[in-house]
Amino acid sequence: MRKITILGAGSWGTALSTLLGKADEVYLWEKFLDIAKEFQNARENKFFLPGIPLLKNATVSSSLEIALRDANAVVFAVPSGAMAEVVGIAAPYIGGSALLINASKGLECETCRRMSEVISDVLSRETSESEDSISERLVSISGPNLAVEIGKGLPSACVAASANPVSAALCQEIWMGPTFRVYTSTDIVGVELAGAMKNVIAIGAGICEGAGFGDNSKAALMTRGLAEITRLGVELGAERSTFLGLAGVGDLIATCGSKLSRNYRVGYGLSQHKKLDDILKEIGQTAEGVPTTRAICSLAVRKKVEMPISQTLYSTLFEGLSIPDALEQLMLRPPRSERA
DSSP, rough: OOOOEOOOOSSHHHHHHTTTTTTEEEEEESSSHHHHHHHHHEEEETEEEEEEEEOTTTTESHHHHHHHOOOOOEEEOOOGGGHHHHHHGGGGSSSOEEEEEEOOOOOOOOOBBBBBHHHHHHHHHHHSSOHHHHHHTEEEESSSSOOHHHHOOOEEEEEEEEEEEEHHHHHHHOOTTTTEEEEEESSHHHHHHHHHHHHHHHHHHHHHHTTTHHHHHHHHHHHHHHHHHHHHHTTTTOOGGGGIIIIIIIHHHHHHHTTOHHHHHHHHHHHTTTHHHHHHHHHHHOOHHHHHHHHHHHHHHTOOOHHHHHHHHHHHHHHOHHHHHHHHHHHHSSSOOOOO
């Protein structure tokens, strides 16, 4: 891969660029010209990932035409809510043979679509290429990958999933390195759903920590949370085993246990009686678990899948349910088998 372009110069996009030392050229697209200039001149993302220098092969640009010209691979690292818009404006500049890599962990709030579905749909409408053809060169990456740790070069791993094993293997080759191990999968549905839905459970983990419920409570929440997101995932066509891998339990452990996680910080803030809008303003970046809570609860109703933790978190986030009442609501549910 001679040229790799990352659409989205936030903390995650910037962190991903630090793994691309093997490429001849790496372009980071930043929407706003003034931010792009400052980022390029400082050779450091002082806004979202301070202290992590850009690689020598990396360039920051606000021009999609320049950033995408002759790109062999295009990485979509924008928030889920902005994905359709960004793909739409980028489509005229994306080559028909470029590898397409989704790095966003979220669901489209209004439609509940996964990011690969959004990318395929928008690209097919904006170009003459069929969705089936696009899916052959589309890969999603996910795993326990906190941006700050990746940027610092701390060891981690992820899974690259595609309906086309060749595309997954190409993606694996791009990112594989001494500090980042990449595994492949053909279950793109499961990898995307696991990466998105664990963010909801991470909000609950932050609440547990902030409310002083203890490690037992957090472990129970994570375990039962994994059970319910697996139920919905399988109903939507995912493989159960994916939720026991890096994109599932791996990412769940990292996100639920780290103060670096934005979704964890949302839950912690709620436990301190802060308003959701104030918490999100304080974080300053997208916490995907918030819109994803709406999406998965909508999917659960549509598919008739019981998801008590997610539904309770929905009520806490959007309907004013207090944390003591939420706890009581979950703990006093009727008895059941663990396998149910």
